[in-house]
Amino acid sequence: MKKFLVTFLTVMVGVAIVAGVGAFNAVRQEEPPVLVANVVGTKKAPSGEEMPHAELYLDVYPNSSSQVPPPNTPSPINRVLLDGQPFYHPSTSLQVPAHSLVTIHFRQYDSGGEIYNPYFADVHGTVDGTMKWNGDVVTGVKPDEVGHTFTVHQYPESNQPYFFMSIPLPMNKANAKTDKMGYPVDPQTISVTFMTGEAGEYVWNCEFPCGDMYQEFGGPMQTRGWMAGTFDVVEV
Amino acid sequence: MSVDTATETKRVFGVEVPQPRQFGASGGIMRRLNFGTGLIGGIGLAAIAGWVTAIITPSSASNDTFAPMEPTYVYLAVLLGWAIGFMLGIGAFVGPLRWVVGRDITHDDAEYMAGKDLGRARYWKYTTDHKVVGIQYLIATMLLLGFAGLLAMLIRTELGMTWAELFSPSFYNSMIGTHGIAMIIAMIVAVTGPLGNFIVPMMIGARDMAYPRLNALSLWLLVAAIPMLISSMFMGGIQDGWSVYQPLASQAPIGMLGYQLTIITFAISTAIASVNLMTTILTMRAKGMTWSRTPIFVYGIFAASLMGLYAFPFFQYSQILGLSDRVFNTSFFNPLNGGSVWLYENLFWLLGHPEVYVIIIPSAAVALELMPVFLRKPLFSFNFAVAGIVGVVALSGLVWAHHMYMTGWAPAANYPFMLSTEMISIPVGFLVLVAIGTFWRGTAWTRLPLMAIYAVIFNKMIGGVTGIYLSDVPVDQYFHGSMFVVAHFHYMLMGAGLFGAMAGIAFFFPKMTGRILDERVGSIGLWTAFIGFQITFMSMFVAGLQGQPRRVLQFDSQFNISNWISTIGAYVIGIGMLIFLAAIITSWRSGAIAGSNPWGSKSLEWQTETPVPLENFPVLPVVTERPYDYGVPDPYEAELDARDQDLTEKAGIK
């Protein structure tokens, strides 16, 4: 009887420890709250069809300040290591409706430089392969004037449509006028429109080396909530 | 302190034997040091080192990639402070410091350090008695296995929840990396630590190891390394798998320093332990124990120590260079500044391959050691077992690049490495031959240690055959980096390695603890874990065949079913292992008291009393017989002899 009790207790304690540690860490996720695109009416697709149209607003800041708080970072060491690093605001967990046209408006406050892979200095995957930059329609920016990119790419799931989109977000020049927080007074404004198909889950990350460590792809670039996140297409 | 003690003599078997002159008095601080003071020293020095470094490092310090360097320097200082402080506090430096001031470790001190008359307290101190070190290794191994097992359960939970991401990708990558390295470290010491230390000196008829103080040092270095590994999980984690390939490891947060220092410390511990075991086996065997009378377990431990000794420094160097890249901005592995990523891969796998033999040879050796006892017949073809072990050691250093077939490093080198890798299956096959030859026509005394061997051999065959697939370069072109590889090495390291270690622990439990391991609970635990193991890793083979890469937390839905089944199997393993742990706990505390030789073994270690006295044997034994001298003459051979006689008589030959 005693043996059975000790055995039972050992198993229960073991299971409890596993469940406890697992639950604790699962709750301490780095995923910020989901930012849902608002449906604002309809828009004409290139094929002529009227599709529902949703909009999303994202800002990219070079560092946090009293005006713009950093993303929620549950891990204390990450808060120390990522202090002063760039991030997307207000969230990196994005949700857009399926079978729609979606427009994302970016405001880019950061500087930049030369991108490693010139492929990402061009626009890919938008409705007509173009983006609107400060009012002009362009198909890409110069590879040495990129600030960040917004690259949505494949989830390892074959039951959902293939989706790939990459937009370069140009940099603010060094002599731009800045406000007292250090952000440019006139940030780069970019908007892109793309079409979504069936529902699916995707991820996105920045492809410009704006982090630290080797090749500057560490730090915020490897942390969800900062320079990488999720991108869900859901049926509405 | 510098008073010469007068010439003294000691009565040994009625004869006065003069003792060497000793300088200095006995006792001192050394007698008050233990694990607690070690913790105080470690935490204290870590805090001081961290604080001083934080003060003297400018907070804007950064390297050329804008990474803040202050956290790196502070963490490095904390880790080094912890290691040095802990070793100071536990009394590791007593010997060298005394030597510096001209004070001997007197005979009384040596007996104190061996734990004479200290009772339970000796397990918490820097004790040199090999039996105490063996038990300490056992506890450390079980703690590491528990920690890594916990991570395994979380990993499988994430992989089983295919509809959601329970943990973030960074945390998941960190979990698999920490699980990997913790399990590898635990398995390296699993047999060589507890059994190599506790049993081998007794098995060869010696009183202790060749270097008792180094023995304690190697254990406490391992204990010092474990918190470093655990701390890395709180510092951003090891997000790069257990092999931490560069240059990916250069991108990781500062937790990587914890990994690098863990390995650097552990490599020192392993080197010391290897030298100790090898010297003991080479020089301290009992009179009459020639190499052909040495048990196979001793051969296995010797082989593992030899491989660990030549291979571990490569791993250590790779981490030292990686540390240097990170802290001092060198570019050993940074290809943009002239470094080479292939250099890291080569250094790593030069250890990475011999290391799996370091894990598996002791398990195989303990299996072969216990089989004659439970089958009551000698080991089949002892010479072939030795040949197998020697063959594995000889070839172990020539096969490492089969982990690098797909790197594009040297495509022409794939041919010779494929040849050597296929060839190494032959000496390993010798060991399987010896095992089944020993089973052949044996009376199976179906106790837990023997039943576990069935599990070991079954898993070894599956692991071995799947290894043959992976050794073929074109097939590896499909399987490399997929879950097939993961299932293969789990079959070898866990299926054959861990189950073999469990068999060894069950076998030597009566000698180590004075009690018999509860058969019923232990068997239920072992076989539950075995069944769970088959479920988990057979379906993992399927996932690999289907094309699931490894180290991914999300995957195509075609892999869902395999992963669900694997996760359920993993939970079953977890429960089985917990039941086995419960068996160990209950038996240790209140199991049936064992006599000195409950298995009826003819080996030297079972001829000691239980509990084993401090100096093992009252008189050092002299060996006159072959090992495994069990068995009665073969009745079939007797029949053949009788027929011979018959035929000879009939033919009229005298």
Next chain:
Amino acid sequence: MSGTNASTLTPEEPEAPTNRPPSMRRIKLWLQRPYARKVLILTVLIGFLLLPLCWLLLAAMNQTGAPASDIMKDIEQTIFVFTLVSIPITAFVFAVLLYSLLGWRRVTGDEPPMQDSPAIRTNTIGVILWTGVSSLLAFFLVVWGLIELAQITANSYGSISADEQPGQPKSEIINVTGQQWVWTFEYPQHDGLTSDVLYMPLDRPVYFNVTSKDVIHSFWAVELGIKIDANPGAITQTGVTANKVGTFNVRCAELCGMHHAYMQTEIRVLEQDGFDSWVRESGGKKTS
């Protein structure tokens, strides 16, 4: 002297030092022992039970359209043969393990068995048989593997420029760049056309120059059976001829950071006209 009856042995016949019958007779005598035949029968039985594995392994691999190239077919054939060749020894080992529990004596209880087993220290014939068979099998596997590797290498690496032979299909060169965490492809023969999806022509050899912009990745075209690491600072090469139209997968097979699991893209193998029209439509730097 074979076939002589034991009762007619003459003084010239005995072999020193004893009068043991020749090896073949010994083997036949051995086979008369009850356990010997049973173990061999058990081996054959277990072997037959394991035989379906040869096909089941391939069934697991072929769920998404594999094999889509000759290399993949070679790989599958190798797996089939290796499984077949491994079955005899595996079955024998399992048979001995099983028989030791069922056939020979078994003792339970707290005390060691009273009676020891036969003291067989070695068996020369058994050892020679095992060593010989396992070495032969290993040798066969090595030779098979070496020949196959040479064939695959001849087809994938090398002579990229010298492939314009009359009668041979023209080869396509694709530069693969792995970057955390996206694969991009460049077609130098088509004015630097770039793409995120790997379009390949059917039945034409394609050579890949693979590199990485940051850490080590591994370019794995799953159903085509090729894989090569993408190393920073170096260009590695591989090649394949796709012989099946369809959509397949490229996965990254080397842990490369946070989104390693998501570093996947598609392979679309098209007939030559489909491929040409894709090139035309995407002319320049536009994709999907």
